[in-house]
Amino acid sequence: MATKKPQQKQKTLMPTLKENQRYLVFELKNIDQNFVLNKAVYDNILKQCNDMLGIFEAAKAGLMPVKFNEKRGIIRVNNKYVDKLKVCLGLIKINNGINNTIIDCVLVSGMLNKAESML
Template sequence: MAKIKPVLPSLREKKRYLVFEIVSKEPIKDFSAISKAVWKALLDLSGVLGASKAGIWLLSDKFNKSKQKGLIKVNHKNADLLKAALCTIKQINGIDVIVRSVGLSGILKKAERFV
């Protein structure tokens, strides 16, 4: 049986890690609601094709519930699109929120400094 060769590093999709912060009167503990709001905002702004090209991954294990900060992995060409989509989020679970982007990094460890 033939073994599949790994993709060369120069051919891999380049990624960035975006740190976001949720500003609200009440803390939001449900990460799935945050995930749904981010996906809805991205789909409304760029459509299905743009959202698939952005290739976002919401990292649930990196979400800090006390500071209300989290990490999103995104394609390096679509980081600005994701920032714009985060700005359009006004409510999560009926709670008025403001979603700010805190920082952008190409390395996960550096991005974790912002969280």
């Protein structure tokens, strides 16, 4: 009769080895007050950031959408790629018909609830 070994618990990572995440709050600035940030625009912003960073840099940056409302959104990013993401957001212009929409960085935080308070 075969005896079963007790399952060993997987070791958890030390806090120094975990990736540090930052939450970047951005805002859409434009003249047209009727323009609203929706899922398609939000996905387009992330796609253009991935195109600007490239495949490998975007994978290392770990861009993840978190939340958005009419004018603001939150993106999760690795702490080493915050500056590169700010540059990407500054270079993106969303064409919404007559005028262009500019993306402005409002806040970078290490805690999600602080970033959500600015949303």
